Amino acid sequence: MHATYMTMNLKHKIFALTILPLLLALAVIALLVWQRAEDIADQQAKTIEEALLTSKRAELKHYVSLALSAIEPHYQHGLADANAQARAKAALRALSFDSDGYFFVYDLTGTNLVHPRQPDLEGRNLWDMQDRQGRYVIRALVEAAKAGGGYPRYGWEKPSTGQLTEKLGHVVLLDRWGWVVGTGIYLDDVAQAIAEARKRAGDNARNTLYSLGGIALVAVLIVFGAGLALNVSEQRLADDKLKTLAQRIVTLQEEERARVARDLHDGISQVLVSTKFQFELAQYKVEHGGVGAADDLRKGIDDLSSAIHEVRRISHDLRSSILDTLGLSAAIAQLANEFELRNWVAVNFDNQLGDFELPDHEAIALFRIAQEALTNTERHAEASEVQIKLVKEPRQVRLAITDNGQGFDATRIDRDGGIGLRNIRERVEHLGGQFHMTSAPGCTRLEVCLPLSLEAHT
Structure with missing residues (x-):
């Protein structure tokens, strides 16, 4: 509204x-x-x-x-x-x-x-x-x-x-x-002649003003008609964009649900099945006096630990608990550590945000942007080194992520899909910030600048 x-x-x-x-x-x-x-x-x-x-x-x-x-x-x-x-x-x-x-x-x-x-x-x-x-x-x-x-x-x-x-x-x-x-x-005839001359001049002036009024009316009608046509066109475009956006939201929701379902099925479900099998085997050995029940219990416990870790990973992907408790800097640092351990890629995190606390919506946006950027790097870049820089400037917060991967054509983001990068751009534009993306073999750089809102405080 x-x-x-x-x-x-x-x-x-x-x-x-x-x-x-x-x-x-x-x-x-x-x-x-x-x-x-x-x-x-x-x-x-x-x-x-x-x-x-x-x-x-x-x-x-x-x-x-x-x-x-x-x-x-x-x-x-x-x-x-x-x-x-x-x-x-x-x-x-x-x-x-x-x-x-x-x-x-x-x-x-x-x-x-x-x-x-x-x-x-x-x-x-x-x-x-x-x-x-x-x-x-x-x-x-x-x-x-x-x-x-x-x-x-x-x-x-x-x-x-x-x-x-x-x-x-x-x-x-x-x-x-x-x-x-x-x-x-x-001289009354002189006064009459002068009055008639003035009347004629006044009539001419009024006729000219009437003509100008007619021109003004036509111009206003033309502008109004053009504005109405433009309004209708913009309304149609807006409706199309809303439909596209709604479809994208539905698609993203379905993709997220499919990812969570896939993680549950391929990860937790299989680990839990394996754990159940190990505990059942240990139970059978205990009941029938077999040897090796303790080993089966240990393996079951290890599998259960893996299931707990997987649950935490999925929960972290959905919403970082560290972001809620320790703030943006700690959450990005955890992302960097997990990325480094998962991919054996050197990650250098330069945190210049300090103790500055951002409002929730800005902190969540920067966290999701960093998460999406690292996911793209992991899937496509084949990089051996990643640099993350988080800086508080006088009127904005700047997040820059650079890798030394193979690069891509940044001009084809909107034409060839690039849903993740489009999501980043839309997040930034929604918050009134600036988004810059450059890429070449050996250097891909994503930079986001968000203005500091009145809610920001130290």
Whole structure:
């Protein structure tokens, strides 16, 4: 259950590490696209506004020129001629353009002299009038006229709607009369054009983001599909490996049972039968007064000792009592001594583990590895010398077994069977260690390194 949980967590992490960078990259791209769209919209708005204002400035200049042409005869009549000024005012009130276009006149003190659309303003001093943005409207018009004509912007009530609207004005100064003559064009169409441009830019940006969202969705679906397919494939491989492992466990169990049965049948069983025969023969001789009963008893006792030794050997192969009582170093030393006596092969055991005690699972693993390695050496190596080295290093325990036998092709371990060596490798990998195997004629070396767990203590 824990392994399944860890595997699922690992799959989720892999999936997250695949999806999250993709989504993050798309989010960054989307942000850059949106920012770029905003910049483009601002540039377009400024371009459109400047183009429209340029056009309106030219239009205003044309309108003011027409107004000046209309009052030019009266202006040239004479200085401060009340009748000429009255006729000029009447001419300006009669002029208009579009539905909201008109001409106005102020004196240099800010008093309105002509306002066709708001006649109630005529005669009023509007020098301190401000629009909603706090701009002094009449002061700006007078200052622009004094400066030689300009195009001030201000807010004014639009006649057709009755609402305050941004307006672009143009004024000129008639020096002899002290008049500021001008007109203005409302800029609501400019604001509308800019708003439409921004809307188009926003729509384009949103469409681009929708496209990116679609791409992200397709990419996520592709990754999810690939991950699902990979998961199914890995699950099948895992199932196959589990089946193979289960079969190997069953096979190894059967092989171990067969070995124990063979040892019992070929070893202990025969010795016990021989012992029984010797004791029966001794009994017969004692009962019938025959000679030699004592010799038969001695031979029976010797056979019984051999049976006891064989039982101990089988028990030791199944589980070393020395490993449980004296530790790993003593157990490997016993393995080395038994191997040396059994095969007449010189064994040099270099024990640098000292009094260090390993956790049971690590000690058992190293003992079984040494046992399996010596068994392989005994069966296949034809060696005359074996070296065993057990060393405690700062973060690991290292076991190295070397012989001077005939060697073999280490690259063919997995292809040609090698169940014992595969068992060693799997034990080491299960404990998170490292396994190295090298072989050549005259030198075969097996080295295992296991990391020291938190349970290890001195």
